[in-house]
Amino acid sequence: xxxxxxxxxxxxxxxxxxxxxxxxxxxxxxxxxxxxxxxxxxxxxxxxxxxxxxxxxxxxxxxxxxxxxxxxxxxxxxxxxxxxxxxxxxxxxxxxxxxxxxxxxxxxxx
Numbered sequence: 001x002x003x004x005x006x007x008x009x010x011x012x013x014x015x016x017x018x019x020x021x022x023x024x025x026x027x028x029x030x031x032x033x034x035x036x037x038x039x040x041x042x043x044x045x046x047x048x049x050x051x052x053x054x055x056x057x058x059x060x061x062x063x064x065x066x067x068x069x070x071x072x073x074x075x076x077x078x079x080x081x082x083x084x085x086x087x088x089x090x091x092x093x094x095x096x097x098x099x100x101x102x103x104x105x106x107x108x109x110x
Contacts, residue, residue: 010022014042015052015053016037016038016042016044016045016050017038018052018055019034019055020035020037020038022034025057026055026057026058026059027058029109032109040080040084041060044064047077048066049064049066050062050064050065051063051064058109058110059107060106060107062105062106064100071097074097074100077100078096078099079093081096081100081107085108087108088109
């Protein structure tokens with residue numbers, strides 16, 4: 001079951017530009033603005049080839065084509081993802097690091 005009911009094509013050089021181009025308010029309750037998203041998502045794209053594959057009112061879905069593979073890099077990535085989006089993970093940092101070795105999945109802000 002697909003939670004998205006609309007499709008939009010937006011011309012952009014890279015998917016990490018979407019929140020900025022859309023002036024996406026998805027994380028406004030966390031004081032994260034469009035330029036913050038731009039910086040973080042560009043970094044993740046550069047490091048792990050992360051691409052936005054879905055965007056909703058308060059959710060980003062990411063596909064990660066080169067996820068971190070070693071324990072230290074995975075832990076650092078997990079910490080960064082939790083600091084960026086605290087609402088999307090409620091387990092331990094070790095569990096998040098293991099999860100990130102496979103893919104990043106959804107980021108959700110309350």
